[in-house]
Amino acid sequence: MKPKRIVSGMRPTGKMHLGNLHGALLNWKKLQQQYDCFYFIADWHALTSDYAHTEIIQQSIYEIILDWIASGIDPELSTFFVQSDIKEHAELFLLFSMITPLPWLERNPTYKDQLKELGQKDINTYGFLGYPVLQAADIMIYKANMVPVGEDQAPHVELTREIVRRFNHLYGEIFPIPKVLLAPTSRILGLDRRKMSKSYNNAIYLSDSDQEIDKKVSQMITDPQRARRKDPGDPEICNVFTFHEIYTDSETISQISQDCRLANIGCVECKKIMSENLKQGLGPLRAKREELADNKSIIKEILDVGNQKARAIARQTMIEVQDAMKIKTFGSRT
Numbered sequence: 633m634k635p636k637r638i639v640s641g642m643r644p645t646g647k648m649h650l651g652n653l654h655g656a657l658l659n660w661k662k663l664q665q666q667y668d669c670f671y672f673i674a675d676w677h678a679l680t681s682d683y684a685h686t687e688i689i690q691q692s693i694y695e696i697i698l699d700w701i702a703s704g705i706d707p708e709l710s711t712f713f714v715q716s717d718i719k720e721h722a723e724l725f726l727l728f729s730m731i732t733p734l735p736w737l738e739r740n741p742t743y744k745d746q747l748k749e750l751g752q753k754d755i756n757t758y759g760f761l762g763y764p765v766l767q768a769a770d771i772m773i774y775k776a777n778m779v780p781v782g783e784d785q786a787p788h789v790e791l792t793r794e795i796v797r798r799f800n801h802l803y804g805e806i807f808p809i810p811k812v813l814l815a816p817t818s819r820i821l822g823l824d825r826r827k828m829s830k831s832y833n834n835a836i837y838l839s840d841s842d843q844e845i846d847k848k849v850s851q852m853i854t855d856p857q858r859a860r861r862k863d864p865g866d867p868e869i870c871n872v873f874t875f876h877e878i879y880t881d882s883e884t885i886s887q888i889s890q891d892c893r894l895a896n897i898g899c900v901e902c903k904k905i906m907s908e909n910l911k912q913g914l915g916p917l918r919a920k921r922e923e924l925a926d927n928k929s930i931i932k933e934i935l936d937v938g939n940q941k942a943r944a945i946a947r948q949t950m951i952e953v954q955d956a957m958k959i960k961t962f963g964s965r966t
């Protein structure tokens with residue numbers, strides 16, 4: 633039996649951080665063992681909110697592919713490509729847009745949230761409203777069965793299902809109905825205890841140096857109740873401890889937990905231990921990243937191969953779609 637197909641993408645808006653690693657990348661890495669995975673850079677999606685700042689896109693694509701490979705996502709097992717290189721996404725987006733009722737888009741919760749949140753940017757655009765329709769095209773052009781995404785993206789996959797049901801009803805059963813594969817939520821927070829995010833300036837990046845990691849860890853907010861060294865702490869509400877739970881051995885973890893509650897260990901010392909373990913844990917990933925970073929042409933080759941593979945499938949799907957919709961029956965298909 634053919635393995636089920638997975639499609640997921642990321643917008644090229646900067647390098648990957650530990651939140652991305654534990655929220656998405658390690659999950660993607662696991663999935664590639666079992667499924668036919670297509671992972672892509674959603675550069676058109678980046679334009680929906682950042683159309684005025686296109687300068688970071690190119691560099692981000694390169695950095696993100698480095699981060700993916702360094703994290704263990706293997707371009708031999710998974711297909712990597714760039715959305716804007718496969719023009720068929722735009723064609724299917726156009727066709728889907730014809731059958732997508734406006735109210736479906738207007739009541740999309742992420743749309744309403746983002747309009748509020750990104751108040752300073754002008755995102756009152758046609759493209760931004762249509763964001764989930766483009767996402768639906770990304771997913772269906774490869775006839776994906778499953779879409780691994782975080783909770784915030786689940787409504788978009790839900791909308792994809794609605795659009796696909798409508799399409800299949802109107803033109804015939806061309807597409808499978810894709811399922812959301814909810815990614816395990818990363819418990820890791822940013823340095824300031826908010827969600828780790830580039831825009832909050834609170835992230836530890838996979839590409840950070842030893843010094844940067846030490847410095848950032850030293851700035852982390854710990855248990856806010858623990859104002860003085862002699863105050864007992866509560867590791868359960870401390871973000872540094874969450875990092876320990878991933879990067880430190882279990883014996884040390886229980887020791888720290890105990891010592892923290894009794895104020896036998898100070899946060900400075902506790903952070904030093906964590907920082908050492910974090911650097912060590914990320915060691916192989918960072919070594920791989922550095923090794924690849926010197927070789928830009930490898931990244932280009934990987935994307936060339938992936939683009940070709942993706943394009944062949946996308947073209948085939950478009951032929952089926954055109955037939956089903958009874959368009960392009962006269963001229964030749966080139």
Ligand code: TRP
Nearest residue numbers: 639640641642643674677767770
């Ligand atoms: N919207 C997704 C995000 O911001 C990125 C994305 C675009 C995507 N197209 C997709 C994810 C298709 C999964 C499938 O994270």
Ligand code: SF4
Nearest residue numbers: 865870872892899902
């Ligand atoms: Fe957090 Fe460690 Fe400080 Fe306890 S000692 S509050 S676990 S940093």
